[in-house]
Each structure stands twice: as C-alpha cells, then as structure tokens.
Amino acid sequence: MNPSPKPRIAVDAMGGDFGPHVVLPGALQAARAKQFDLLLVGDETRLAAELTKLDTRGVEYRIVHASQVAEMHEKPSDCLRRKKDSSIQVASNLVRKGEADGMISAGNTGVVLASSLFTLGRIEGVDRPALATILPTERAPLVLVDAGANMDCKPLNLLQFGIMADVMARTLLHCVTPKVALLSIGHEEGKGNLLVKEAFELLKLSPLNFVGNIEGRDLFTGEVDVVVCDGFVGNVAIKLGEGLASSLGRLLKGELRRGFFAKIGTTLALSALKRFSRLMDYAEYGGAPLLGLNGIVIVSHGASNAKAIRNAVDMAGTFVRLNANKLLREGLAANKDFVHSAKRAAHAAE
Amino acid sequence: MNPSPKPRIAVDAMGGDFGPHVVLPGALQAARAKQFDLLLVGDETRLAAELTKLDTRGVEYRIVHASQVAEMHEKPSDCLRRKKDSSIQVASNLVRKGEADGMISAGNTGVVLASSLFTLGRIEGVDRPALATILPTERAPLVLVDAGANMDCKPLNLLQFGIMADVMARTLLHCVTPKVALLSIGHEEGKGNLLVKEAFELLKLSPLNFVGNIEGRDLFTGEVDVVVCDGFVGNVAIKLGEGLASSLGRLLKGELRRGFFAKIGTTLALSALKRFSRLMDYAEYGGAPLLGLNGIVIVSHGASNAKAIRNAVDMAGTFVRLNANKLLREGLAANKDFVHSAKRAAHAAE
Numbered sequence: 001m002n003p004s005p006k007p008r009i010a011v012d013a014m015g016g017d018f019g020p021h022v023v024l025p026g027a028l029q030a031a032r033a034k035q036f037d038l039l040l041v042g043d044e045t046r047l048a049a050e051l052t053k054l055d056t057r058g059v060e061y062r063i064v065h066a067s068q069v070a071e072m073h074e075k076p077s078d079c080l081r082r083k084k085d086s087s088i089q090v091a092s093n094l095v096r097k098g099e100a101d102g103m104i105s106a107g108n109t110g111v112v113l114a115s116s117l118f119t120l121g122r123i124e125g126v127d128r129p130a131l132a133t134i135l136p137t138e139r140a141p142l143v144l145v146d147a148g149a150n151m152d153c154k155p156l157n158l159l160q161f162g163i164m165a166d167v168m169a170r171t172l173l174h175c176v177t178p179k180v181a182l183l184s185i186g187h188e189e190g191k192g193n194l195l196v197k198e199a200f201e202l203l204k205l206s207p208l209n210f211v212g213n214i215e216g217r218d219l220f221t222g223e224v225d226v227v228v229c230d231g232f233v234g235n236v237a238i239k240l241g242e243g244l245a246s247s248l249g250r251l252l253k254g255e256l257r258r259g260f261f262a263k264i265g266t267t268l269a270l271s272a273l274k275r276f277s278r279l280m281d282y283a284e285y286g287g288a289p290l291l292g293l294n295g296i297v298i299v300s301h302g303a304s305n306a307k308a309i310r311n312a313v314d315m316a317g318t319f320v321r322l323n324a325n326k327l328l329r330e331g332l333a334a335n336k337d338f339v340h341s342a343k344r345a346a347h348a349a350e
Numbered sequence: 351m352n353p354s355p356k357p358r359i360a361v362d363a364m365g366g367d368f369g370p371h372v373v374l375p376g377a378l379q380a381a382r383a384k385q386f387d388l389l390l391v392g393d394e395t396r397l398a399a400e401l402t403k404l405d406t407r408g409v410e411y412r413i414v415h416a417s418q419v420a421e422m423h424e425k426p427s428d429c430l431r432r433k434k435d436s437s438i439q440v441a442s443n444l445v446r447k448g449e450a451d452g453m454i455s456a457g458n459t460g461v462v463l464a465s466s467l468f469t470l471g472r473i474e475g476v477d478r479p480a481l482a483t484i485l486p487t488e489r490a491p492l493v494l495v496d497a498g499a500n501m502d503c504k505p506l507n508l509l510q511f512g513i514m515a516d517v518m519a520r521t522l523l524h525c526v527t528p529k530v531a532l533l534s535i536g537h538e539e540g541k542g543n544l545l546v547k548e549a550f551e552l553l554k555l556s557p558l559n560f561v562g563n564i565e566g567r568d569l570f571t572g573e574v575d576v577v578v579c580d581g582f583v584g585n586v587a588i589k590l591g592e593g594l595a596s597s598l599g600r601l602l603k604g605e606l607r608r609g610f611f612a613k614i615g616t617t618l619a620l621s622a623l624k625r626f627s628r629l630m631d632y633a634e635y636g637g638a639p640l641l642g643l644n645g646i647v648i649v650s651h652g653a654s655n656a657k658a659i660r661n662a663v664d665m666a667g668t669f670v671r672l673n674a675n676k677l678l679r680e681g682l683a684a685n686k687d688f689v690h691s692a693k694r695a696a697h698a699a700e
Contacts, residue, residue: 217592243569
C-alpha cells in the first residue's frame with residue numbers, strides 16, 4: 001500500500017532449475033543497479049554460505065529462513081498442504097504482511113499461482129488472476145495474457161484479462177492506446193471456438209480499443225499491443241515459439257557451418273544467432289507478472305539464468321515504483337459498469 | 351472403391367489466392383511426373399484459355415465446368431446453400447459419383463470441409479473428420495491432427511483423431527510404430543485443460559503407442575510422430591509456427607546484411623535462408639488431408655504456389671495408390687472395441 005522509497009523485493013532464492021547459485025547473483029545485480037532492497041528467502045545456512053562468495057556491496061538485504069522447497073513437479077495442492085514453510089509460501093507471506101512490496105520466483109509456477117492466490121487474494125473485479133507475458137515482435141513487444149494460469153476459461157475471464165493487459169501495455173510498454181486482439185484462427189468475426197466467439201462479442205462492446213481477432217501467423221509482426229487467449233492456448237503458443245526459435249537456431253547454425261562457407265561461417269553465425277535468438281529469449285524480459293492479485297508477484301522461467309532473474313527482479317521493482325496494482329484497480333474501475341452488465345447478461349443466459 | 355490404374359484427381363482449379371494461373375501448372379506437373387489423370391474443375395472458358403498457354407503434353411485431363419466460385423471469406427453454410435455449382439461442390443460430386451478417386455482444393459477451407467462432409471459422408475467409426483497436417487521437425491516430419499477442422503472437441507474426438515493420424519504416419523511417413531502424443535502445457539499426466547486431461551485417460555488405455563503429453567517447446571525436435579490436439583489449438587499452433595519462421599527469416603536477413611559482413615552477407619544469407627525457411631514451408635508438403643471422409647480430400651493452403659499445388663495433387667494420388675481410406679477403415683476397426691467402450695463410458699457419465 002505504502003511502498004518505501006526503495007522497493008523491497010522478496011526473492012524465492014531456492015526457485016528455478018539452478019537455485020541460489022544463479023538466483024542470488026541475478027537478484028543482487030538488479031538490486032544494486034536499480035536501488036532495491038532484497039528479502040532473500042530460503043535455507044538460511046545455504047544462502048549465507050552462497051552470499052560469502054558474492055559481491056553484496058551497495059545492496060541492503062536480509063535472509064528470511066524457509067525450511068522447505070517446492071519441487072518443480074510437485075502438485076500445487078499437495079505442496080500448499082504439506083509445505084507451509086516453502087520458500088514460495090514464505091515469500092508470499094512477506095508480501096501479505098507488507099514486509100515486501102513484491103516477490104519473484106522461478107520455482108514451480110503452479111505452486112506460485114496457488115500460493116499467491118491463496119495468500120494475497122484477488123483485486124476487486126478480478127475473477128481469475130492471469131499470467132501476462134511480454135513477447136518480442138518485429139516491432140515493439142506485446143503483452144500476451146493468459147500465458148498459463150487458467151486452463152479452462154469463460155468469456156468474462158478473457159474480457160478481464162484484456163482489461164488488465166491493457167493497463168500493463170499502457171504503463172510498462174508505454175502504449176498510449178493499446179490495440180487489443182483475440183488470438184484466433186481467422187481475422188473475421190465468427191471465427192474461432194465458442195469461447196473466442198463469445199469473448200469477441202464482449203470485447204467488441206467494451207471500452208477497450210479492440211481490433212478484432214489475430215492469427216498466430218501475425219503474432220510476431222507487431223500489429224497489436226495486447227493478445228488475449230485462454231491459459232492453455234497461451235501456454236502452448238509461447239512454448240511453441242520458444243521451441244521453434246531454438247530448433248531454427250540449431251538448424252541455421254548447422255547450415256552456416258557447411259561447405260565452402262565453413263571458414264567464415266562460424267564467426268558470422270555466432271554474430272547473427274546472437275541477435276536472432278534474442279527475439280525469443282525469455283531472459284530479455286525475465287518474468288511474467290501475475291495480474292489481478294493483491295500484491296506484486298512475478299513468475300520467472302524455471303530455466304532462468306542470472307540475467308533472467310535480474311530482469312525479473314527489475315520488473316518487480318518497476319511494478320512497485322509504477323504502483324502497478326493501483327493502476328490495475330483504476331483500469332478495472334473504469335470498465336466496471338461494462339463488466340457488471342456483461343456478468344448479468346451471462347448469468348441470465350445460463 | 352476400385353481405383354483405376356491411374357489415379358483420377360479432381361482439382362478445384364478456381365481455388366486459392368491465385369486461381370487457375372497457379373493451380374493448373376502445379377496440377378499438370380504432378381500429373382505428368384506421377385502418372386495421374388486430371389479432372390480440372392472450374393469455369394470452362396477460362397480454364398480452356400489458360401490451358402492453351404501451358405504444356406499439357408503427356409497428361410490426360412478433362413475440364414469439368416463449374417459456374418460458381420466460393421469466395422475465400424464466404425460463410426460455408428451460405429455457400430453450400432447458394433452455390434450448388436461451385437468448383438468445390440462439383441469436385442466433391444465427382445468423388446462421390448466415383449468419377450474421381452480424390453480431390454484437392456486450395457479454396458475456402460471451411461467450404462471444402464462442409465461440402466465434402468455433406469457430399470461424401472463419414473467413414474464408419476468417425477464422429478468428426480479432422481484435418482491432418484505434416485509438420486517438419488529437426489528429424490523426421492510428424493503428423494499433427496486436428497489442424498483446424500473442429501473448433502470445440504470432445505475427448506472421444508481426440509481419440510479418433512489419434513487413431514486416424516496413427517494410420518497416416520504408418521503409411522505416408524513409414525513409421526513402424528508411431529509415437530502418439532497429446533499437445534499440452536506440461537509432460538506430466540494431469541497437465542492441461544479438461545479436454546486434454548480426459549483425452550489423456552482414453553489414449554493411455556487405447557491400443558495406440560501413446561507416449562503422453564508433449565509441450566509446444568518440443569514439437570519441432572522430432573521426438574514423436576503424431577501430435578493430437580483440438581482444431582482451434584492446432585490451427586493457432588501451425589499458423590504461429592509459420593508466422594514466427596517468417597519473422598525470424600526477415601530479421602535474420604536484415605541481420606546478415608549489416609555492417610562489415612554486408613558484402614558476403616547477402617550471398618550467405620540467401621543460401622542459409624533457403625534451407626532454413628524450408629523447415630516451415632507448407633509448399634514442401636502442399637496439402638493437408640481431411641481424414642475420416644468417404645473419399646480422399648486434400649486441402650491446400652490458400653496462398654499455395656504451383657509447387658504447393660503439385661505436392662498436394664501428389665499427396666492425393668499417393669493416398670489413392672496407398673488405398674488410404676481402406677487402411678483408415680482397418681485402423682478404426684482394430685480400435686473399434688476400445689472406442690466403443692469409451693463411448694459407452696462417456697454416455698454413462700453424462
């Protein structure tokens with residue numbers, strides 16, 4: 001509510017495929033560069049030992065002990081019940097108690113979602129918080145929501161995702177009037193599955209700058225600023241993009257080393273691939289914010305390297321400084337009447 | 351039923367973004383190379399005029415007049431009602447009457463689906479025909495089904511898609527025991543939306559070589575031979591792959607022309623990009639078969655060039671020679687008991 005001049009970010013230091021070894025350096029870099037305070041959550045002894053090896057000058061930090069760790073493939077409901085002292089849960093508690101202004105975790109995404117929803121609760125007007133992700137395009141980046149928090153959605157959920165992502169595009173990506181689109185199988189109205197067709201009707205009438213459907217084919221050209229879809233489709237889509245970019249990168253690398261170009265190929269390939277792979281490099285953005293919670297929560301990729309963690313912590317601090325949740329509340333309030341009447345219509349139709 | 355020694359392929363010569371100008375040369379090339387007979391369906395006068403400009407030596411063909419054309423964005427139900435003499439409808443009729451052994455169209459996909467389903471009907475044991483597409487990977491190509499015929503599916507539909515695509519992978523891609531996977535958001539059982547979770551249960555118990563879920567990330571590495579999903583997700587996925595490959599191609603082209611590599615860059619870029627873009631080039635496979643109809647129907651991309659049409663006609667002829675629908679019927683029969691009991695269970699649960 002009343003963020004201190006220096007954002008205080010709780011970092012799940014045990015999360016991700018590489019743990020404290022990678023998370024701590026990334027968090028320290030962000031904190032030093034952007035003037036954040038850190039609450040490093042995890043096994044006290046292990047973190048203290050790790051920190052002796054690192055340069056902590058200029059960073060105010062505090063270790064907050066957590067005796068448990070959520071495993072990467074643990075079922076969220078099991079974890080919430082059995083591991084009340086997991087680093088994810090302890091970080092959520094710090095945000096709830098107001099000791100931290102935001103948190104980041106590269107741990108089990110399902111556990112982060114469940115734990116933060118349970119601990120922090122939702123913003124008024126949000127039925128389901130959603131994971132937003134920033135996707136690079138040929139022009140400016142866009143916000144895709146939901147990237148994987150909600151598998152089976154209703155049209156009203158998609159409308160709310162659009163409203164929240166619109167605020168995010170305005171504030172984080174500095175779009176003046178974000179173009180909001182629905183991910184579908186054709187541009188024309190009436191194309192798509194039942195969910196998309198009904199969400200189209202809602203978005204068309206909403207106060208958002210809704211530009212209609214967008215096909216997967218046009219996702220990366222940069223025509224729109226916000227892409228709305230359910231969390232299943234969104235998650236399949238971003239992972240497919242990630243995988244295809246890697247596959248093409250590998251093939252191209254092999255290609256450039258062939259035949260008579262072999263000698264100059266390697267140098268050139270490395271230079272080209274570096275920028276090329278950056279297009280789909282999650283580390284550039286580092287984190288995906290969970291929109292709609294009573295608190296700032298940034299989810300980071302399990303495979304995050306130190307750079308990705310640095311960028312995720314950076315995003316958390318930026319959200320705190322922007323007072324992102326206040327802006328979200330305002331955005332939701334501005335669309336409140338419309339959402340309300342859409343909700344009434346949906347109930348009447350049931 | 352009794353294909354003539356030379357497959358007779360009905361070609362919707364009016365279909366696609368470029369019409370007869372591109373469709374005819376492609377069809378003639380395939381017919382000449384593979385010894386097919388052609389039934390060229392469309393405006394008689396226009397086709398005859400177009401053919402005078404082309405080399406038709408060695409190809410037996412017949413023009414079949416159709417007075418109407420389905421527009422690319424026409425609604426299928428409207429088109430079926432109002433354009434009973436569209437080139438798509440006339441081609442479907444030729445297959446139904448046994449005058450053609452198969453057909454291809456690069457026209458309005460929705461109209462091809464509706465018209466062929468209405469005219470030819472379904473194979474026994476298929477509730478919903480599905481569009482199968484061949485996707486290139488880092489290793490061997492795979493079959494993805496459904497690529498866009500069915501927007502809202504039930505678990506049983508996905509099971510049937512898997513059975514049909516399994517037959518296609520065996521016959522067309524020469525896999526001995528195709529690995530069948532479900533497209534989802536995580537490898538573990540229990541990940542995905544409701545549809546995928548229920549389809550997982552069915553596929554797990556089925557006689558297919560079901561290997562579990564596959565994430566979008568691993569689609570292009572070539573670990574599996576068949577990927578099953580609903581038509582909405584499948585269509586979004588393949589169009590996203592197409593769009594991302596184009597975007598990366600454009601970025602890379604720009605990249606390789608920069609700075610001190612400018613001089614050698616262009617040559618190298620063209621060489622690399624050529625093979626690189628082939629990975630996602632629909633023209634390599636040309637067509638997507640509609641599986642589950644009483645007849646062979648190949649759908650081609652609206653933007654098909656002559657090469658894509660050639661490959662689509664080639665696929666149609668290959669399906670005829672392989673007696674693909676007989677193999678499909680056998681595959682469905684082999685899984686009949688299992689599908690039957692799954693159906694009973696689904697009805698009981700309703």
